[in-house]
Amino acid sequence: MRDQIVAGNWKMNKDFDPGLLLVEEIQKMMSEESPGATKVVVASPFIHLARISEMASQSDALYVAAQNCHPESAGAYTGEISAPMLKSIGVEYVIIGHSERREYFKESHELLARKVKAVLDQDLIPIFCCGEPLAVRESEQQGVFVNQQLSDSLFHLNPESVRQLVIAYEPIWAIGTGKTASSAQAQEMHASIRQHLAEQYGKEIANEVPILYGGSCKPTNAEEVFSGPDVDGGLIGGASLNASDFMAIVRSL
Numbered sequence: 001m002r003d004q005i006v007a008g009n010w011k012m013n014k015d016f017d018p019g020l021l022l023v024e025e026i027q028k029m030m031s032e033e034s035p036g037a038t039k040v041v042v043a044s045p046f047i048h049l050a051r052i053s054e055m056a057s058q059s060d061a062l063y064v065a066a067q068n069c070h071p072e073s074a075g076a077y078t079g080e081i082s083a084p085m086l087k088s089i090g091v092e093y094v095i096i097g098h099s100e101r102r103e104y105f106k107e108s109h110e111l112l113a114r115k116v117k118a119v120l121d122q123d124l125i126p127i128f129c130c131g132e133p134l135a136v137r138e139s140e141q142q143g144v145f146v147n148q149q150l151s152d153s154l155f156h157l158n159p160e161s162v163r164q165l166v167i168a169y170e171p172i173w174a175i176g177t178g179k180t181a182s183s184a185q186a187q188e189m190h191a192s193i194r195q196h197l198a199e200q201y202g203k204e205i206a207n208e209v210p211i212l213y214g215g216s217c218k219p220t221n222a223e224e225v226f227s228g229p230d231v232d233g234g235l236i237g238g239a240s241l242n243a244s245d246f247m248a249i250v251r252s253l
């Protein structure tokens with residue numbers, strides 16, 4: 001049975017106090033209506049992580065994620081945060097390869113491969129993001145494009161490491177645009193990702209990897225988008241900044 005996960009990616013939003021308040025609200029709702037087997041992950045900016053990690057240690061289903069880390073474990077990299085540092089404050093997941101980091105910070109497949117390894121070396125779980133731009137979807141090359149992203153940044157891993165991964169399929173044309181993939185489009189791509197993993201690592205391992213959908217998920221569309229058998233949850237941007245919306249999405253899984 002694969003993990004069912006709903007992760008909220010706050011991006012560069014929420015000052016310190018409003019961020020903690022949001023987590024308090026999420027925790028309150030979680031205690032009133034148990035999220036069942038779903039793992040609820042909060043990916044806040046770095047400034048909140050240590051405090052949220054303390055808060056999360058009090059609840060069973062709440063987990064903490066960073067949105068990025070550096071591939072080296074320490075050294076002269078001014079302004080960066082390493083995977084061992086995240087581990088030292090109780091972070092459990094790290095988002096790697098979000099399309100905004102690929103685009104604005106020019107993160108390459110090679111760099112992402114090193115980051116994934118750095119995260120796994122600390123026994124943290126990478127949430128590896130992949131997804132195609134609109135032009136690729138329009139030319140119906142999305143399967144080839146996403147498979148290449150996976151091969152380039154993940155296929156250096158050994159089978160045991162691949163078992164630890166979470167993958168997030170986030171079509172770039174759906175991120176922050178209000179356009180969501182249909183449940184059929186999401187399921188088709190998730191099945192294709194699983195098939196690609198199976199060809200490299202075998203069916204058993206491929207069946208263990210949770211694949212989340214991300215891109216304009218909202219309380220009104222989440223149930224529909226999550227309905228495919230290969231869709232194991234969501235990576236939620238905008239709607240994770242409001243506790244009621246976020247928990248409505250958790251509920252719909």
Ligand code: PEP
Nearest residue numbers: 175176214215216237238
């Ligand atoms: C994201 O950036 O990971 C994301 C899914 O954003 P949104 O939900 O706002 O489209």
